[in-house]
Amino acid sequence: MQQITISDTQNPTITCPTLAASYSNTTGVCGYVVSGTGFNATASDNCSVISLTHNYGGFGNNTTLNGATFPVGTTVVTWTAVDANGRTSTCSNTLRHQHL
Numbered sequence: 001m002q003q004i005t006i007s008d009t010q011n012p013t014i015t016c017p018t019l020a021a022s023y024s025n026t027t028g029v030c031g032y033v034v035s036g037t038g039f040n041a042t043a044s045d046n047c048s049v050i051s052l053t054h055n056y057g058g059f060g061n062n063t064t065l066n067g068a069t070f071p072v073g074t075t076v077v078t079w080t081a082v083d084a085n086g087r088t089s090t091c092s093n094t095l096r097h098q099h100l
Helices: none
Strands: 013-015 042-044 049-054 073-083 088-098
Touching (some): 013 088
Antiparallel strands (some): 049 073, 073 088
């Protein structure tokens, strides 16, 4: 009998989007409201990506930033991709929001 062990040694590939240098208040809101998926990271893996989540606690959905409101100031958002075998990769974005 022969035993063969297969190991996943490849971390997921994750890409954070390129953001503008700064953002102004959304009309009628004291903050910037994200519209669409342009602030979301993307990920891929040789096996499969099980989760892609962010750490922005100011928003109740940790899988997208669509609809999130960012306060005036600087906010760092870190995205984490996890593959089917528990391997992880991260990327971070810094959102600068100014009141204009």
